[in-house]
Structures are given as structure tokens and as C-alpha cells.
Amino acid sequence: MTDKKDKVFIFDTTLRDGEQSPGATLNIQEKLEIAKQLGRLGVDIIEAGFPYSSPGDFEAVKLIASEVQGPVICGLARARKEDIDRAAQALEKGKKKRIHTFIATSDIHMEHKLKMTRDQVLKTAVEMVRHAKGFTDDVEFSPEDAGRSDPKFLFEILQATIDAGATTVNIPDTVGYTVPLEFGNLIKLIKENVPNINKAVISVHCHNDLGLAVANSLSAVVNGARQIECTINGIGERAGNCSLEEIVMILKTRPMLGLYTDIDSRQIYRTSRLVSSLTNMLVQPNKAIVGANAFAHEAGIHQDGFLKYKRTYEIMNPEDVGLLASKLPLGPRSGRHALKERLTELGYHLSEQELDKAFLSFKEVADKKKRVEDRDLESIVRNEKRTLETVSHYELENLQIACGTGLPTASVCLRRTSDNVYLKDSALGTGPVDAIYKAINKIVQVQNELIEFSVNSVTEGIDALGEVTIRIRSEDGAIYSGHSANTDITIASAHAYINALNKMITAINSGQTILAQKQEFKSNKGV
Ligand code: KIV
Ligand code: ZN
Numbered sequence: 001m002t003d004k005k006d007k008v009f010i011f012d013t014t015l016r017d018g019e020q021s022p023g024a025t026l027n028i029q030e031k032l033e034i035a036k037q038l039g040r041l042g043v044d045i046i047e048a049g050f051p052y053s054s055p056g057d058f059e060a061v062k063l064i065a066s067e068v069q070g071p072v073i074c075g076l077a078r079a080r081k082e083d084i085d086r087a088a089q090a091l092e093k094g095k096k097k098r099i100h101t102f103i104a105t106s107d108i109h110m111e112h113k114l115k116m117t118r119d120q121v122l123k124t125a126v127e128m129v130r131h132a133k134g135f136t137d138d139v140e141f142s143p144e145d146a147g148r149s150d151p152k153f154l155f156e157i158l159q160a161t162i163d164a165g166a167t168t169v170n171i172p173d174t175v176g177y178t179v180p181l182e183f184g185n186l187i188k189l190i191k192e193n194v195p196n197i198n199k200a201v202i203s204v205h206c207h208n209d210l211g212l213a214v215a216n217s218l219s220a221v222v223n224g225a226r227q228i229e230c231t232i233n234g235i236g237e238r239a240g241n242c243s244l245e246e247i248v249m250i251l252k253t254r255p256m257l258g259l260y261t262d263i264d265s266r267q268i269y270r271t272s273r274l275v276s277s278l279t280n281m282l283v284q285p286n287k288a289i290v291g292a293n294a295f296a297h298e299a300g301i302h303q304d305g306f307l308k309y310k311r312t313y314e315i316m317n318p319e320d321v322g323l324l325a326s327k328l329p330l331g332p333r334s335g336r337h338a339l340k341e342r343l344t345e346l347g348y349h350l351s352e353q354e355l356d357k358a359f360l361s362f363k364e365v366a367d368k369k370k371r372v373e374d375r376d377l378e379s380i381v382r383n384e385k386r387t388l389e390t391v392s393h394y395e396l397e398n399l400q401i402a403c404g405t406g407l408p409t410a411s412v413c414l415r416r417t418s419d420n421v422y423l424k425d426s427a428l429g430t431g432p433v434d435a436i437y438k439a440i441n442k443i444v445q446v447q448n449e450l451i452e453f454s455v456n457s458v459t460e461g462i463d464a465l466g467e468v469t470i471r472i473r474s475e476d477g478a479i480y481s482g483h484s485a486n487t488d489i490t491i492a493s494a495h496a497y498i499n500a501l502n503k504m505i506t507a508i509n510s511g512q513t514i515l516a517q518k519q520e521f522k523s524n525k526g527v
Helices: 028-041 055-067 081-091 107-114 118-133 151-163 180-193 213-222 244-253 265-279 300-308 336-345 352-368 374-389 432-444 489-510 514-525
Strands: 009-012 045-049 072-078 097-104 139-144 168-173 201-206 227-230 394-402 409-416 421-428 448-457 466-474 479-486
Touching: 009 201, 009 244, 028 045, 028 055, 028 265, 045 055, 055 072, 055 081, 072 081, 081 097, 081 118, 097 107, 097 118, 097 168, 107 118, 118 139, 118 151, 139 151, 151 168, 151 180, 168 180, 168 213, 168 227, 180 201, 180 213, 201 213, 213 227, 213 244, 227 244, 244 265, 265 374, 336 352, 336 374, 352 374, 374 479, 394 432, 394 489, 409 432, 421 432, 432 489, 448 489, 466 489, 479 489
Parallel strands: 009 045, 009 227, 045 072, 072 097, 097 139, 139 168, 168 201, 201 227
Antiparallel strands: 394 409, 409 421, 448 466, 466 479
């Protein structure tokens, strides 16, 4: 225990590792919006993408480097000249920039994936760190799969890359295999066995395959690591990465650890909602810190205790993560001004045109519900933004459903925007949503497979807004998500499906399917 606290740097990789979650693909404007919010949140470093992997990633890193001030902007690069050059090119306009280069160091990766010897890997790592230093002083090196690497080789490569100029050495538990005691001990051993370790910051990057990403990151900082790589809502490859909101609130809530971050925790909730909504990845209700139930007290004994003294059952203030109590409840009689005020309090700054649209949707919801909650408002705003941002090839004009004990039937009318033609069709289905999707398919005629359909109630109660999230897979395997909210879930289902189809049609028309890009990258570069 100590009075003097040490800073832990927060390296956010939502836009790189987080975006690697299947179906979480973001467009460039969405990435910029998230990066700006990460700046308000106060992260120290934003890993904005992997510039060599696709033209989309390159453009996103370039845009973020030139537009987002405050955090260091980082681009990922394999330990190859062409990757590093591309990252440097993307970061050129950035005031504070970092190149993060990596190569695998576990025997299993070196033998089966890289087909390289230890000596070759070490030599390549050193050369590439030196090469990256030609573009920026701030160079991070990651020995991929460090968690399963031979510690002796790890010490050797860390020492050599620090000598070559790496200012941060990141220890990834790439496959989420380690356990907290073991991972913490690895950090301790690195501190004891790498003679020049004081010249670099030790970072950790933990995956969540065994549900231990946060615990492993915590154990690492307790043992001397001073940078944590993490993502909002813990999204990322497979089971995801260390969740930013959880690790930050652990360090804030438990000062006895003697560690702090520069995160403005009051921005956490808003950032979580933004990322969830733009990636269409729902946050589970019982998720720590940002789940809908994280500050809800259900049991009678808990409610009684909480009302007598809130610390009996609440270890954090909801306001500290940005959950703001509403001063003016919004309902059917609330006006445009009250709506604007509340949205501003929640961090949404809408243009007059956006506000007009949001107000119409708000009125529609308020007519059906007695009270419009903050989560309803967020859902309304995101819905409006999403509609404005997606290129619309088809729009829902009319929907009629007949269902009961017989086979459900749906009749759908869509407007094709390219020639303003109204197209109608109907279909039978196993349920109302199935009937709607079959009728839409008859009109749009684009091959796809529905791989995920989920309905989530935004708030409690029979009149709650229902949010529908779907994912569809195109013939070439690319995944597109669609999202919509409405008090009628059949309407939300139709809108969500059309939203995903519109994205898929845009990709097909431009010949830039996500899978095509990834395959090109993989086959050209042998990853
Ligand atoms: O999981 C991993 O090893 C990575 C590296 C690129 C740091 O994401
Ligand atoms: Zn990773």
C-alpha cells in the first residue's frame, strides 16, 4: 500500500482488435465518431486500425490521425517493411503518433504459422523496430502469443527490441490462455530478467477466451505493467479483449491498489452505448459497469438497505460512469426544447435537421409510452443517425401482417429509391417475422442467410421500445448487420432487415465486399 499512485496508460483498441469481432464492421465516419468520443473519454492511445490490411483501414487511420487531437494515434503493422511504411503513411498528419509492430514468438506460431526460427524472428523484430523508428520515436513492439512463448526467448527479444528503440513492449495473451497468477508472474519475471526494461513501458493485451482478460490485466499492473490494451464493452477477436470500463473502474474503486488512469469515467456509459449501437453488438444486461442491470436493485432486502443507506449495496456511484438522473421526465407533452436539453445532457449534439427528425420519432414513441427514458432517447437518436448514414436502396413503405392460429402472412410494400418505384409482395411464414423477411426477399432478390436475430427491450414494460439486431451473411461470406427500434417489433424487424440489405447492396455494387478485401489481404500477404 502506498500514498503515491502510479499512472496506468489506457491504450484503446476498439477500432482495431474490437472491430475484428465478426459483423462489427464500422464505416469511416463511424470510426471517426468513436475516436472523437474516445478522446473525450481520455484514453492515452487510440489504436485506430491496421493500415496495410485494407484501404478502409488505411483511410480511417489517416482521417483519425489528422482530426483527433489529444490521444496518441497508433497504427498496427506486422514486422514487415511494407506494413510499417503503410502505417507511417497513414499516420503522417498525426501530431502524436505510434507505430505498433508485432511478430509471433511462441514455438507453435513460429513453427506452424511463420515457419521461421527463433533467430530469424529476433532479427526481423529488431530490424523492423529500427525501421519504424525512422518514422516516429514512439514505437511499440509486441511478441504475439507471448502468453505461450518460452520466457527465456521472450526476455531475449524484449531486450533486443528495446535496444533497437522500442519505447513500449506489449505482452499479448493472444489466445486468452493464461491465468492471473501466472500472467502476473510473467510480468514480474520480465522486470527481473530484461536488463534494459526501465527504458520501456510494459504493456499487456489480454484476450478473454477463458473469461480472464480483465483479471489477467489487473494482475499484470499489480506486478509492474503500466499500459493496458483494452476495448469498450470488451469487444474483440473471438471472446473479446479486456474491457476498458471494467479495468478503469476497478482501479478507481480500489485506491488501495495505488494505481490510477486519466480516464474521465463519466464518459464511460455514453461511449459504451455509442460503440454498442454503431457495431450492433448488444451489451448483456448483467455486464459489469455498463449493463442495463449494473445499478438496478431488485430484491426487497437490497432495495430496503439501499434506501436506508446506498453504500449497503452500491460500491460505485452510477453518476461516476455517466448515468445521470433525469431532472425533467420526458413524456407526451414534452416539447422540442426539453428534448434538446436532455439530449445535450446525454452528450448528443444534433443539427437542427437531426433534431427535427428525432423530435418526430420522440413524439411517436411518447404517444405510446407514458414516460420516455434516456435509453429510449439514445435508441431514437441512433436510429435517426443510422438511417441518415446508410445508403438507402430500399425503404419500407407499408407493412401488413395477419397472424393468429393459422399460418402468418405478411404483405410488404418497398420503395426502390433509384427509380422511385413501389414494389409489393406477400408471403407466408412460420411466424410473422419469417413472413416479413420472405416477402422482402421476393422483392429485393439478393441471396443471403439470416445468421442472427435478436430482440431486446430498451426499457421495462409492455410499451417498451423493442430493438431488433440482425446479421445476415452474403453468398461470399461477408456479414452485414442491421438494427432498428420501434414499439412494434415487427416494424423494427422489417427496418433492421432492410438496413442490413441496404449495406449489403452497397458493398456488392461497389465490388468491395468485406470478405473480398480480407481474402485479397490474406492471399497476397500469407497471413
Ligand atoms: O492478440 C494479439 O496478439 C494482438 C497483437 C497484434 C497485439 O492483437
Ligand atoms: Zn488481440
